[in-house]
Amino acid sequence: MAIKISKTEQPLNQRKSSRFIKSLSNDEWKKKLNPQQYRVLREKGTEIPFTGKYVNTKEDGTYLCTGCGAELFSSNTKFDSHCGWPSFFAAFDDKVVLKEDSGFGMRRIEVICKKCGGHLGHVFDDGPKPTGKRYCINSVSLDFKKKK
Numbered sequence: 001m002a003i004k005i006s007k008t009e010q011p012l013n014q015r016k017s018s019r020f021i022k023s024l025s026n027d028e029w030k031k032k033l034n035p036q037q038y039r040v041l042r043e044k045g046t047e048i049p050f051t052g053k054y055v056n057t058k059e060d061g062t063y064l065c066t067g068c069g070a071e072l073f074s075s076n077t078k079f080d081s082h083c084g085w086p087s088f089f090a091a092f093d094d095k096v097v098l099k100e101d102s103g104f105g106m107r108r109i110e111v112i113c114k115k116c117g118g119h120l121g122h123v124f125d126d127g128p129k130p131t132g133k134r135y136c137i138n139s140v141s142l143d144f145k146k147k148k
């Protein structure tokens with residue numbers, strides 16, 4: 001399956017969800033994802049803290065999007081944030097889109113998979129060095145590929 005990723009950069013507010021490269025209808029996503037994945041990836045749900053399967057994963061490898069398989073995070077950037085969700089101080093360049101999210105009366109920055117538009121989690125400014133960022137990501141949005 002060859003999916004080309006556009007190198008064209010646009011301001012975040014000009015990106016429309018219909019422009020994501022791998023765009024399926026809601027019905028198609030419902031067939032592809034389990035109900036929990038659908039709720040998080042397509043409806044911006046949040047899993048219950050400390051319940052996700054990757055919260056305490058420390059193995060070397062790569063975290064992929066469960067929606068489309070895009071490589072999103074390296075285990076090298078994962079850190080123990082004690083917040084209850086897998087946390088990373090950086091994402092792979094050009095693989096995620098950040099978008100302002102003012103839902104629930106909070107201004108947060110949403111992290112979205114650039115390839116399929118799936119909701120991954122949020123990014124905060126209280127992470128460790130060198131970036132100071134904390135990508136707080138739902139385990140159900142991630143697949144883990146162990147390094148061989």
Ligand SMILES: [Zn+2]
Pocket residue numbers: 065066067068069070113114115116117118
């Ligand atoms: Zn994706």
